[in-house]
Amino acid sequence: MLFSGLSEVGDDPILRVSKMYRACTDPNKVDLGVGVYKDAKGNTAILNSVKKAEQHLVDNQETKTYLSPAGNAVFNRLVQEMMIGADHPAVGEGRVSTYQTPGGTGGVRIGLEFVKKCNPNTNVWISDPTWPNHTAITKSLGLTPKQYRYYNSKRGEFLYKEMLEDLSGASAGDVVILHGCCHNASGADLSHDQWNELADLMLEKGLVPFIDFAYQGFADGIEEDAYAARVMSSRLPEALIASSCSKNFAMYRDRAGAITLVSPNADEHVKNTSHMLSAVRANYSMPPDHGAAVVAHILGDANLRREWEDEVDAMRSRVKKMRHLFVEQMNEKAPNSGFGYIADQKGMFSYLTLTADQIQTLINDHHIFFMANGRVNMAGLTEANMDYVTDAIASLFKA
Ligand SMILES: Cc1ncc(COP(=O)(O)O)c(C=O)c1O
Known part of the structure; x- marks a missing residue:
C-alpha cells in the first residue's frame, strides 16, 4: 500500500x-x-486600524474575482517602500520587485524555491539558533543547510565574531539567511556598524543575503528596523527579503506577507521575476486577498496609517x-x-x-x-x- x-x-x-x-x-x-x-x-x-480597514473592505469591495500570482499591487508597492524606501537605487534601475505571499513563511518558501531554480546545489547558511522553519524549508526543497554560530543561549552571549568567522568559510553564491531585526529566538541583533561590516564581508565573498523580516516595528521603530534590509539590498547586487505582516498588523491567521527580489540588473530581473511567479503558480496559484487588502488600505490612508503606527509603537x-x-x-x-x-x-x-x-x-x-x-x-x-x-x-x- x-x-x-x-x-x-x-x-x-x-x-x-x-x-x-x-x-x-x-x-x-x-x-x-x-x-x-x-x-x-x-x-x-x-488592532483598531485593522478593524476599521476591514469595515472599509466590507463596505467597498466590489468583487472577489482572482487577483494574480503577484497578489495585490498596491500592497506590494507600499510594503516595499516601508522596507527599503521609495528612493532605493534598485527601484529606479528596474531591478527590484515585491510579491505578496501567504505570510512571511510563504515568502521564505518562494524565495528559496527561486534560489533552487538558480542553482540546486546552493548552500543555505542559517543562524544557530534560528526559527526552525528556516532549516525545515531548506531541507524540504533539497537545498543544503549550513549553520553559522550566532548566539550562546546558555551564556546569554551574542557570537558576532564567530558568525563572521563561519561566514568567511562560505563559498561565492551561497545564500545567508539573516534576521532583519528581533532575531528569533535570541533577541540579539547586529548594531549598524556590524551590519555594515557584514555587508562588506558578503560583498567581498560574493554571498547572497536572504533577509527574513518578520518583526518590522518591534525592535526600535518601523523606520529604524529597516536598516539591515536597506544596507544589504543596496550594498549587495542581489538580495531576497521575506517579510511578514503577521506580527506588526497582528493579522497572524490572515497570512499577509511578501517576497522581495533584488536582481543584479534589469534584464536579469525580467527573467528572474518570471521564475518567481511560476513558482507561485505551481504552489498555490495566488496568495489569499484579505490580509494584504487590509494592509494596503491602512498603509495608503494617512489617518489609518498614523493610527496603526501608534499601535505598533504601543x-x-x-x-x-x-x-x-x-x-x-x-x-x-x-x-x-x-x-x-x-x-x-x-x-x-x-x-x-x-x-x-x-x-x-x-x-x-x-x-x-x-x-x-x-x-x-x-x-x-x-x-x-x-x-x-x-x-x-x-x-x-x-x-
Ligand atoms: C523569523 C520568522 N520568520 C518568519 C516567520 C513567519 O511568519 P508568518 O506567520 O507571517 O508566516 C516567523 C513567525 O514566527 C518568524 O519568527
Whole structure:
C-alpha cells in the first residue's frame, strides 16, 4: 500500500508547549511559549486600524474575482517602500520587485524555491539558533543547510565574531539567511556598524543575503528596523527579503506577507521575476486577498496609517517595559541570577540562561510554559503575572 509504512512526525515543539498550556488547570499558569504578541491583559487583540480597514473592505469591495500570482499591487508597492524606501537605487534601475505571499513563511518558501531554480546545489547558511522553519524549508526543497554560530543561549552571549568567522568559510553564491531585526529566538541583533561590516564581508565573498523580516516595528521603530534590509539590498547586487505582516498588523491567521527580489540588473530581473511567479503558480496559484487588502488600505490612508503606527509603537513599548521590569525584579529577588542582558535584547524573544532541570521545574512545578531550550516570549509577561514568574525563577537560585 502506498499510504502505509510512514513513521509519525513528532509535534512541533512550539505547538507542544501550547498543548501543555491548554491542558494545564492551574489558575496561575503562564504562557511564555507561542510567538504571538499579547497585551497587558494577556490577549492577542485585533488592532483598531485593522478593524476599521476591514469595515472599509466590507463596505467597498466590489468583487472577489482572482487577483494574480503577484497578489495585490498596491500592497506590494507600499510594503516595499516601508522596507527599503521609495528612493532605493534598485527601484529606479528596474531591478527590484515585491510579491505578496501567504505570510512571511510563504515568502521564505518562494524565495528559496527561486534560489533552487538558480542553482540546486546552493548552500543555505542559517543562524544557530534560528526559527526552525528556516532549516525545515531548506531541507524540504533539497537545498543544503549550513549553520553559522550566532548566539550562546546558555551564556546569554551574542557570537558576532564567530558568525563572521563561519561566514568567511562560505563559498561565492551561497545564500545567508539573516534576521532583519528581533532575531528569533535570541533577541540579539547586529548594531549598524556590524551590519555594515557584514555587508562588506558578503560583498567581498560574493554571498547572497536572504533577509527574513518578520518583526518590522518591534525592535526600535518601523523606520529604524529597516536598516539591515536597506544596507544589504543596496550594498549587495542581489538580495531576497521575506517579510511578514503577521506580527506588526497582528493579522497572524490572515497570512499577509511578501517576497522581495533584488536582481543584479534589469534584464536579469525580467527573467528572474518570471521564475518567481511560476513558482507561485505551481504552489498555490495566488496568495489569499484579505490580509494584504487590509494592509494596503491602512498603509495608503494617512489617518489609518498614523493610527496603526501608534499601535505598533504601543506593542513595542509594552514588550520593552516588560523586559525592564523583569530584569529589575530579578535583580532584586536573585541578584546573581545574571538576566541583565534581557533588557537590551530586541523583540519578543529571549533565552533564559537556565539549566534543563531548572526549565523543567518552572514548567512542571510552577506551570510557566515555554520552550524546553529556554526560549521565552517576553510578550507573555504582564504586570499581573510578573511577580509570580520572577518569584518562581528566583526560587531556583535559592540554596
Ligand atoms: C523569523 C520568522 N520568520 C518568519 C516567520 C513567519 O511568519 P508568518 O506567520 O507571517 O508566516 C516567523 C513567525 O514566527 C518568524 O519568527
